[in-house]
Amino acid sequence: MGENIFQIDDMLKNELKKDIDYIKVDDMTLKILNSYKNLLNNKNETIIKIKESQINAFSIGDAISDGICVVDKDGIVTAINKGYTQITGIEEHEIVGHHMQILLDKGLFSNAVSLQVLEQKKKITTLSTITGNNKKVLITGNPFFDKEGEVIQVLTVMRDLTELIRLRNNIEEMEKRNEKYLSELNYLRNMNKEDETIIGENHDIKRLIELINYVANTDITVLITGETGCGKEVFSTELHHKSNRKNLPYVKVNCAALPENLIESELFGYEKGAFTGALNKEKLGMFEVANGGTILLDEIGEMPLNLQSKLLRVLQEKEIMRIGGTKSIKLDVRVIAATNQDLSELIKQGKFREDLFYRLNVVPLKIPPLRERKDDIAILAYRFLEKFNIKYSKAKSFGSTAIKALESYSWPGNVRELENSIERLVVIDDNSYITNNDIINILGKDKISLSQVNTNLTLKEAVSVFEKELIENALKKLGSTYKAARALGVTQPTVFRKAKAYGIKLK
Numbered sequence: 001m002g003e004n005i006f007q008i009d010d011m012l013k014n015e016l017k018k019d020i021d022y023i024k025v026d027d028m029t030l031k032i033l034n035s036y037k038n039l040l041n042n043k044n045e046t047i048i049k050i051k052e053s054q055i056n057a058f059s060i061g062d063a064i065s066d067g068i069c070v071v072d073k074d075g076i077v078t079a080i081n082k083g084y085t086q087i088t089g090i091e092e093h094e095i096v097g098h099h100m101q102i103l104l105d106k107g108l109f110s111n112a113v114s115l116q117v118l119e120q121k122k123k124i125t126t127l128s129t130i131t132g133n134n135k136k137v138l139i140t141g142n143p144f145f146d147k148e149g150e151v152i153q154v155l156t157v158m159r160d161l162t163e164l165i166r167l168r169n170n171i172e173e174m175e176k177r178n179e180k181y182l183s184e185l186n187y188l189r190n191m192n193k194e195d196e197t198i199i200g201e202n203h204d205i206k207r208l209i210e211l212i213n214y215v216a217n218t219d220i221t222v223l224i225t226g227e228t229g230c231g232k233e234v235f236s237t238e239l240h241h242k243s244n245r246k247n248l249p250y251v252k253v254n255c256a257a258l259p260e261n262l263i264e265s266e267l268f269g270y271e272k273g274a275f276t277g278a279l280n281k282e283k284l285g286m287f288e289v290a291n292g293g294t295i296l297l298d299e300i301g302e303m304p305l306n307l308q309s310k311l312l313r314v315l316q317e318k319e320i321m322r323i324g325g326t327k328s329i330k331l332d333v334r335v336i337a338a339t340n341q342d343l344s345e346l347i348k349q350g351k352f353r354e355d356l357f358y359r360l361n362v363v364p365l366k367i368p369p370l371r372e373r374k375d376d377i378a379i380l381a382y383r384f385l386e387k388f389n390i391k392y393s394k395a396k397s398f399g400s401t402a403i404k405a406l407e408s409y410s411w412p413g414n415v416r417e418l419e420n421s422i423e424r425l426v427v428i429d430d431n432s433y434i435t436n437n438d439i440i441n442i443l444g445k446d447k448i449s450l451s452q453v454n455t456n457l458t459l460k461e462a463v464s465v466f467e468k469e470l471i472e473n474a475l476k477k478l479g480s481t482y483k484a485a486r487a488l489g490v491t492q493p494t495v496f497r498k499a500k501a502y503g504i505k506l507k
């Protein structure tokens with residue numbers, strides 16, 4: 001295709017609203033422009049068509065927000081788009097038709113990439129500053145070659161980096177803030193660790209703490225068993241905090257709290273639209289959330305059989321596949337399982353897979369119930385008393401026989417029940433002492449057996465507890481102090497006096 005120089009006269013300049021002296025065009029465009037020139041004064045329809053086609057060509061470039069500048073082989077600017085003006089503040093009439101060197105001399109730019117491209121005949125990318133507005137721009141000059149390998153045109157694309165630099169500064173600022181938050185989080189985690197530390201001086205508990213210290217920094221799977229409320233979660237948390245994963249996620253999943261149809265997606269996640277009811281975006285499962293850290297599978301005995309086999313595969317292969325997914329995701333998660341059920345009994349009943357049990361039970365941690373470690377009741381009770389005194393701004397203390405009364409109870413709800421009971425004892429009234437009667441009132445006198453009391457209370461204290469119980473029962477059953485006195489073989493004034501002394505309400 002031929003190359004032609006087309007001279008633009010004043011009338012055409014005015015019509016096109018462009019201050020261009022000449023333009024290089026191919027044969028076809030030359031024909032159009034000549035007819036455009038000829039028809040300029042009298043054939044408006046044609047002019048409009050030609051103008052429209054030009055407008056279309058320009059508007060493509062104008063739709064791009066980067067700045068575009070075309071320079072010919074002699075270094076003369078032939079076209080720019082609107083983006084160029086927006087970035088540089090240089091209007092079309094100031095630049096198009098002028099030589100780049102002259103613009104450089106005028107101080108419009110700090111360097112002219114297009115001239116370097118013409119000289120070096122290769123693509124050049126450089127950072128530059130627009131003198132007028134101090135904007136930082138990234139300019140790439142692309143050479144276009146003819147068949148002989150000569151540069152016939154340079155197209156430079158200019159990207160405004162001001163916004164990017166601002167965003168980068170923002171990101172740096174946010175990263176700094178994140179680091180700060182992370183260290184605060186770690187600090188708080190360590191503070192909470194203090195709270196969560198296992199309380200207990202009992203020989204078995206000390207042995208379990210030693211075991212935790214021993215296995216914490218391994219990846220061994222641990223199965224924690226014990227009655228409800230005996231501290232399985234406390235031990236699991238301690239294990240995580242003592243491991244080298246302590247600053248990584250610690251995810252607790254209560255298998256009993258999840259509806260059966262949701263456990264799988266909660267644990268393993270799903271791909272976008274994997275099943276009816278799935279959200280229209282992917283969902284991370286708990287295993288993925290815990291990746292790098294520890295996952296506690298609480299109430300593992302409640303896991304449905306079909307998921308038990310999936311879990312077994314995950315533990316063996318150390319990878320998961322999301323529901324509806326096709327690729328496996330590598331896992332590095334420490335698994336802790338906990339249950340208050342007897343898994344061997346569940347195995348016998350066909351409700352728990354034996355192979356999964358052996359996978360989980362690599363290190364068994366069996367926490368004894370509180371009634372089998374009565375030596376810990378006092379220390380736990382005092383620690384909870386301190387905690388709830390602070391929480392409720394009280395200054396209560398235990399009366400001389402209170403601890404003995406606590407120790408005589410069988411604590412079916414274990415440490416959780418003890419903790420809740422102490423909380424009630426603290427809030428229930430404003431007396432400064434918690435007496436054994438307060439405790440009996442809260443726990444129910446029937447539950448504190450005399451044989452237990454005898455081993456822990458002095459004879460006098462035990463007699464008092466027994467006496468109070470007898471009088472209370474008689475009054476409740478018979479309705480009056482006279483009848484109660486007759487039934488108990490004492491005088492009515494004795495019943496009346498003792499009832500008052502024990503704080504028994506008389507109707």
Ligand SMILES: Nc1ncnc2c1ncn2[C@@H]1O[C@H](COP(=O)(O)OP(=O)(O)OP(=O)(O)O)[C@@H](O)[C@H]1O
Nearest residue numbers: 198199200227228229230231232233234340415416
């Ligand atoms: N040794 C302990 N030291 C301090 N607090 C404890 C101890 N054991 C249990 N607790 C407290 O008792 C309550 C119950 O403990 P936890 O939740 O760990 O029991 P659990 O065995 O996991 O119960 P569940 O079987 O119901 O899930 C918690 O408030 C916990 O802080």
